[in-house]
Amino acid sequence: MNRIMQSALRLAGSSLALALAACGHGESAGLPLRVEISHVVGAAPLRLGDQYSTAAGDGWSAERLRYYLSNFRLRRVDGSWFANPQSADSSRGYFLVDEADAASKQFQFGPVPPGSYGGLEFLVGVDAARNGAGAQTGSLDPARGMFWTWNTGYIFFLFEGHSPQSGDAAHALTYHVGGGSGAPAHSVFLTFQSPLQITADSSAEVHLYADLARLFDGAHQLRPAALYSAMEPQAAAEVGDNSAGLFRIDHIHKLPKAALGPGPADGT
Amino acid sequence: MKRCLLPGVVLLLTLLAAAPWAYAYVRARATPRPYIPAGWPAPRYDFSGNPVSADGFALGRRLFYDSILSRDGSVSCGSCHQQFAAFAHLDHRVSHGIGGVNGKRNTPALFNLAWQPELMWDGSVHHLELQPVAPISNPVEMGGSLALAVDKLRRDPHYPALFERAFGSPGVDSQRLLRALAQFTGTLVSADSRYDRYVQGREPFTAQERQGLALFRQHCAACHTEPLFSEFSYRDDGLDAAPADAGRAAVSGLPQDRGTFRVPSLRNVALTAPYMHDGRYDSLEQVLDHYSSGIQASPTLDPRLRGGIPLDAAQRQALLAFLDTLTDDSFIHDRRFAETHD
Numbered sequence: 001m002n003r004i005m006q007s008a009l010r011l012a013g014s015s016l017a018l019a020l021a022a023c024g025h026g027e028s029a030g031l032p033l034r035v036e037i038s039h040v041v042g043a044a045p046l047r048l049g050d051q052y053s054t055a056a057g058d059g060w061s062a063e064r065l066r067y068y069l070s071n072f073r074l075r076r077v078d079g080s081w082f083a084n085p086q087s088a089d090s091s092r093g094y095f096l097v098d099e100a101d102a103a104s105k106q107f108q109f110g111p112v113p114p115g116s117y118g119g120l121e122f123l124v125g126v127d128a129a130r131n132g133a134g135a136q137t138g139s140l141d142p143a144r145g146m147f148w149t150w151n152t153g154y155i156f157f158l159f160e161g162h163s164p165q166s167g168d169a170a171h172a173l174t175y176h177v178g179g180g181s182g183a184p185a186h187s188v189f190l191t192f193q194s195p196l197q198i199t200a201d202s203s204a205e206v207h208l209y210a211d212l213a214r215l216f217d218g219a220h221q222l223r224p225a226a227l228y229s230a231m232e233p234q235a236a237a238e239v240g241d242n243s244a245g246l247f248r249i250d251h252i253h254k255l256p257k258a259a260l261g262p263g264p265a266d267g268t
Numbered sequence: 269m270k271r272c273l274l275p276g277v278v279l280l281l282t283l284l285a286a287a288p289w290a291y292a293y294v295r296a297r298a299t300p301r302p303y304i305p306a307g308w309p310a311p312r313y314d315f316s317g318n319p320v321s322a323d324g325f326a327l328g329r330r331l332f333y334d335s336i337l338s339r340d341g342s343v344s345c346g347s348c349h350q351q352f353a354a355f356a357h358l359d360h361r362v363s364h365g366i367g368g369v370n371g372k373r374n375t376p377a378l379f380n381l382a383w384q385p386e387l388m389w390d391g392s393v394h395h396l397e398l399q400p401v402a403p404i405s406n407p408v409e410m411g412g413s414l415a416l417a418v419d420k421l422r423r424d425p426h427y428p429a430l431f432e433r434a435f436g437s438p439g440v441d442s443q444r445l446l447r448a449l450a451q452f453t454g455t456l457v458s459a460d461s462r463y464d465r466y467v468q469g470r471e472p473f474t475a476q477e478r479q480g481l482a483l484f485r486q487h488c489a490a491c492h493t494e495p496l497f498s499e500f501s502y503r504d505d506g507l508d509a510a511p512a513d514a515g516r517a518a519v520s521g522l523p524q525d526r527g528t529f530r531v532p533s534l535r536n537v538a539l540t541a542p543y544m545h546d547g548r549y550d551s552l553e554q555v556l557d558h559y560s561s562g563i564q565a566s567p568t569l570d571p572r573l574r575g576g577i578p579l580d581a582a583q584r585q586a587l588l589a590f591l592d593t594l595t596d597d598s599f600i601h602d603r604r605f606a607e608t609h610d
Contacts, residue, residue: 134317134397135446142401143415143442149402151519152393232521 031203031260032110033074038250039065039099041213048099054216058224060163060173062212065099066146067157067243068139070130070185071123072109077116077195084109091138094126096146108260112203117196120206124244125156125177125185153179156186157243159215163224174229175215177240186244192252201257210246218242295322298604302382305459306468308495311382313396313454318447320455323434325604328452330430331445333607336420337404339412342366345403345449346607348375352600354536355379355456361547365409372408372513374547377540379458379599380533385500389529389545392519396454397446414442421445458535458599459495466593467495473593479583480590487577491531491570497594502528503570506563507544515545527568535594552591556584 039046046062053059070093072084086093098104126140131153136142146155157177166173179185196204216222220238230236299322302315318324331337333346348363349355355378357363363371373389387393393402403409404417421427422440431440434448463481465471473481484492493499502516504527511527519525529545543549549558556579563569563576579587599605 132394134395135443135450137441137443141442142398143413143418145413145415147401147414149405150392152395152398152401232518 030111030113030198030200031255031257032108033112033198033203034106034108034205034255034260035072035095036205036207037097037105037210038207039105039210039212041211046099046212052213054213054222056217056221056223058163058165058216060161060216060224062099062159062161064158064160065212066155067097068094068125068146068154068185069097069122070094070125071121071127071187073121074112074117074196075119075121075189077118082113082115082117088133091136091140094130094139096139096144110203112198114199115197117192117198119189119191120249121187121189123185123187124240124247125179126154128179128184131179148176148178151178157240159212159239159243163228166224166228167226168228172228173224174231175236175239176231177236177243178231183237183240186240188244188247190247190249192249196252203255203257203260205253205255207250207252208247209250211248212246214246215239215242218245292322295326298322299325300455300457300604302455303457305457305464305495308459309383311454312385313382313450315382315454318397318450318454320451321434323430324448324451325455327430327434328448328450329605329608331449332452336424336427337400337412337417338366338410339416340366343410345400348409349378351602351605351607352539353377354458354539354596354600356540358539358541361542363409365406366411369408371406373545374542376532377536378453379456379535379596380496381456382454383496386530390516390519391500391502391530397450399453400446400449414445418442418445452605456599456605458596460598461535461596462593463590464495464596474589476586476589477593480586480588480593483579483583483587484590487579488534490572492534497534498531501531503531504528504566504568505544505559506565506569506573506576507546507548507558509564509566511566511568513546524568527566534591536596536599538592538595539600552588553584556587560584 041052046065048062048065051059051061071086072093074082076082084093093109095107096104130136130140140154146158147153148155155176155178157175159173159175161173162171163173164171168174190208196206198204216224219241222238222242227235227238230239299320302311302320304310331345332349333344335341335344335347337344343364343366348357348360350358352358357375360375362373363375365371376389381387381396381399384396385391385394387396387399388402393399401414405413418440421431428438428440431444431448432438435444462471462473466473466477485494491499491501491503502525504511504515508527514526516525516528516530517523537543537552541550541552543552543555549555559573559577560579561576563573565574
């Protein structure tokens with residue numbers, strides 16, 4: 001009985017908090033924006049274990065691909081921003097994307113106030129404030145394995161695979177990019193081809209493509225013979241730069257209110 | 269005989285009625301409250317996000333002394349962090365992990381951790397709550413993982429109820445595990461040595477101890493700064509011309525940090541032998557030998573140590589006498605921090 005009362009009170013409390021939050025920010029009334037992510041290599045979907053080759057002719061395959069996306073913001077056509085609300089006591093708004101977990105590749109944030117938006121910004125990784133905020137839960141639970149223990153901080157971007165050219169004895173490729181000693185997460189801004197209209201009863205799904213070919217042929221050319229293990233901040237810097245260059249908006253669907261519903265993972 | 273019955277019953281009922289309050293009083297007395305000793309700076313660890321409670325502290329203490337956190341259930345935090353040694357590991361040069369394997373660095377003493385900006389010899393951990401993740405998952409320490417430890421605690425017959433009592437709702441997760449441990453480790457405050465009572469004017473020093481303090485302030489206090497007896501920088505104290513352990517450089521990636529290590533606090537230093545990051549010296553006499561005549565030059569050597577710190581025999585004795593005054597007997601005998609079997 002006591003427990004039922006407690007849960008009832010807690011439920012009442014959270015509904016009240018929600019109601020207050022909704023009242024507090026007049027503009028937060030709106031629909032969530034959905035994001036879907038596809039990992040590709042050039043034009044083809046990425047398949048874990050398949051062999052690919054870089055522009056320089058190096059072979060590579062991927063076995064694990066996991067990374068954080070966070071701090072989503074939308075830029076209105078008038079230049080002002082809508083930032084996805086985050087809360088210090090939950091991991092809401094921090095998304096752990098894992099190629100091996102289909103559910104992790106679709107998430108939503110918001111509610112986004114109705115308006116006309118020209119672009120989308122996010123971090124590949126975790127912001128410095130949260131990275132230094134102590135034990136976290138949910139997607140940021142360090143038990144999820146995206147956390148360095150020898151140089152405390154989140155692994156922002158993790159790519160593990162193989163390359164025949166890798167200088168490692170087992171030809172492994174191990175790229176772990178992280179924010180151990182204050183290295184900031186890379187910010188990515190993507191412009192919508194035409195302004196995205198969010199209304200009281202219509203939102204959208206932004207379909208992001210992350211092209212893994214650009215991990216090797218990006219801002220820096222990565223050659224597995226020389227760079228096969230990147231974990232220390234210095235060695236990982238080039239991989240980190242390239243990880244921010246993987247993303248593009250492939251297309252955007254309009255989503256009527258009815259299609260959104262209570263929606264998939266919001267990172268909590 | 270019959271006349272005694274009524275008062276006896278009343279007394280018994282009164283005692284029974286008072287028992288919960290008495291129990292709560294004793295529990296509260298057994299729980300340290302975060303406080304700032306006079307003259308100390310504000311702590312780095314913010315307890316407002318993790319308020320210390322009787323149940324949270326007791327859970328943290330139980331976890332600290334429970335080998336359930338190691339992969340094979342063989343070692344606990346308390347295996348290497350012994351209260352009588354100010355939570356260092358007496359007579360062990362380097363840490364000892366599961367399966368008899370050795371680590372590469374000396375087990376540091378644990379006290380006043382809430383004031384430390386970073387933890388570990390190389391400062392690799394920047395938050396008190398996250399420190400236990402390192403030993404739990406280090407193959408040469410507890411050899412497991414945070415996920416494994418949480419899983420074992422969830423399946424344990426006792427812990428789920430203890431977590432619920434400590435945090436007010438059911439659920440065992442890594443955040444609660446780490447916060448409970450921080451309630452224990454963060455309240456390990458050592459601030460009641462003879463030195464403390466001397467600077468507060470409550471206890472005299474001998475002439476030799478006063479001479480030792482003056483020498484200390486002249487030669488050592490730039491790095492081992494009062495009142496915490498460290499300013500928590502990373503320095504190469506001339507142990508090796510070519511350091512084998514990269515030290516801070518492994519974290520920062522900076523070549524100038526090679527072979528540098530966190531300046532340890534000297535509180536309780538007489539209890540925490542062996543000394544230095546690799547436990548190479550068994551006694552404080554050897555440490556003073558090193559600083560007076562054993563400094564090895566290297567590109568990263570701390571400039572303050574160039575040429576060493578010359579000390580004559582009387583000065584060494586005075587310095588050693590002063591270092592002894594940093595021993596905090598009430599801390600190492602504080603029953604709140606001792607292993608219990610509740």
